[in-house]
Amino acid sequence: MLRIAVPNKGALSEAARDMLQEAGYLQRRDTKELVMMDPDNQVEFFYLRPRDIAVYVGQGTLDIGLTGRDLFQDAQVGGSAEEIMALGFGRSTFRFAAPIGRFSSQAELAGKRIATSYDGLLEDYLATQSVKPEMIVHLDGAVESSVNLGVADAIADVVETGSTLKAAGMETFGEPIMQSEAIIIGQTGRRPEGLDVLLRRLQGVLVARRYVMIDYDVSRANLDRASAVTPGLESPTISPLQDENWVAVRSMVKKGDTNNVMDELYDLGARAILVSAIHAIRI
Ligand SMILES: Nc1ncnc2c1ncn2[C@@H]1O[C@H](COP(=O)(O)OP(=O)(O)OP(=O)(O)O)[C@@H](O)[C@H]1O
Numbered sequence: 001m002l003r004i005a006v007p008n009k010g011a012l013s014e015a016a017r018d019m020l021q022e023a024g025y026l027q028r029r030d031t032k033e034l035v036m037m038d039p040d041n042q043v044e045f046f047y048l049r050p051r052d053i054a055v056y057v058g059q060g061t062l063d064i065g066l067t068g069r070d071l072f073q074d075a076q077v078g079g080s081a082e083e084i085m086a087l088g089f090g091r092s093t094f095r096f097a098a099p100i101g102r103f104s105s106q107a108e109l110a111g112k113r114i115a116t117s118y119d120g121l122l123e124d125y126l127a128t129q130s131v132k133p134e135m136i137v138h139l140d141g142a143v144e145s146s147v148n149l150g151v152a153d154a155i156a157d158v159v160e161t162g163s164t165l166k167a168a169g170m171e172t173f174g175e176p177i178m179q180s181e182a183i184i185i186g187q188t189g190r191r192p193e194g195l196d197v198l199l200r201r202l203q204g205v206l207v208a209r210r211y212v213m214i215d216y217d218v219s220r221a222n223l224d225r226a227s228a229v230t231p232g233l234e235s236p237t238i239s240p241l242q243d244e245n246w247v248a249v250r251s252m253v254k255k256g257d258t259n260n261v262m263d264e265l266y267d268l269g270a271r272a273i274l275v276s277a278i279h280a281i282r283i
């Protein structure tokens with residue numbers, strides 16, 4: 001059995017559950033359940049605080065974990081665990097922020113009080129920048145309120161849409177500290193049995209989410225130009241049509257490019273252009 005740590009609550013938990021379900025794994029129905037066995041797939045899920053997941057994996061009590069890159073860094077497990085795969089959801093940036101107009105660069109944080117929930121990550125970063133704050137004020141959450149309430153001069157926190165900062169009358173400043181997203185971590189250098197299958201399945205979900213399938217008919221005279229617009233992952237599938245001057249083409253296209261590709265195909269004479277979602281894929 002592959003023992004996998006997954007977030008029990010918080011910003012990553014629902015998207016993690018959705019992705020694992022799409023990859024064919026059983027997930028708990030009740031958010032109070034702590035463990036979920038999936039004997040058919042030979043895996044066992046342990047629902048834990050996302051912040052703690054790196055500790056379990058680093059110590060080797062669980063084989064792999066799904067957590068945020070920023071949380072993983074913050075857990076300070078040294079070299080005992082490593083990032084294995086990025087999952088493309090839970091994206092955020094870890095940044096400095098302060099009331100509008102107060103700071104313009106992170107060098108100005110020397111001798112100041114910085115509030116954060118991510119002390120380890122922040123301390124590591126400040127050390128690389130040779131900036132020595134007066135103190136790091138640890139807060140569990142609602143960090144944006146700390147400056148207005150007078151316990152800190154600036155904050156270092158997760159920014160996704162920026163709406164929380166805006167509501168607090170704050171702005172970001174300085175270089176972004178870290179780009180984060182959900183990741184799979186494992187013990188450094190160890191690849192337990194069954195991990196390959198899980199990674200391949202997750203990769204399949206990522207590709208299915210990023211690509212769509214496009215089908216169209218085009219005349220043989222325009223086929224080379226059309227194929228160049230839709231080269232696919234390897235090469236497009238070409239099928240004959242009743243009218244032997246025309247062929248049907250099937251190819252994968254990046255989701256974000258869909259409308260441009262359809263316009264280009266139409267302009268070069270392709271017709272019956274059809275786009276459909278990909279449910280699952282193994283490359
Ligand atoms: N808008 C967001 N707010 C918080 N975390 C986010 C957001 N978007 C992405 N994340 C990522 O989610 C992870 C934080 O998960 P966590 O469970 O701590 O979230 P939370 O909802 O803030 O939980 P808590 O209830 O403990 O505050 C980090 O990896 C972070 O980068």
Ligand SMILES: O=P(O)(O)OC[C@H]1O[C@H](OP(=O)(O)OP(=O)(O)O)[C@H](O)[C@@H]1O
Pocket residue numbers: 140141142143144157158159160161162163164165
């Ligand atoms: O840029 P935004 O889209 O506004 O998202 C970022 C905010 O969301 C999170 O707070 P959360 O809701 O988790 O509350 P918390 O501060 O109590 O953790 C995070 O700590 C930021 O405050």
Ligand SMILES: [Mg+2]
Pocket residue numbers: 141
């Ligand atoms: Mg939070």
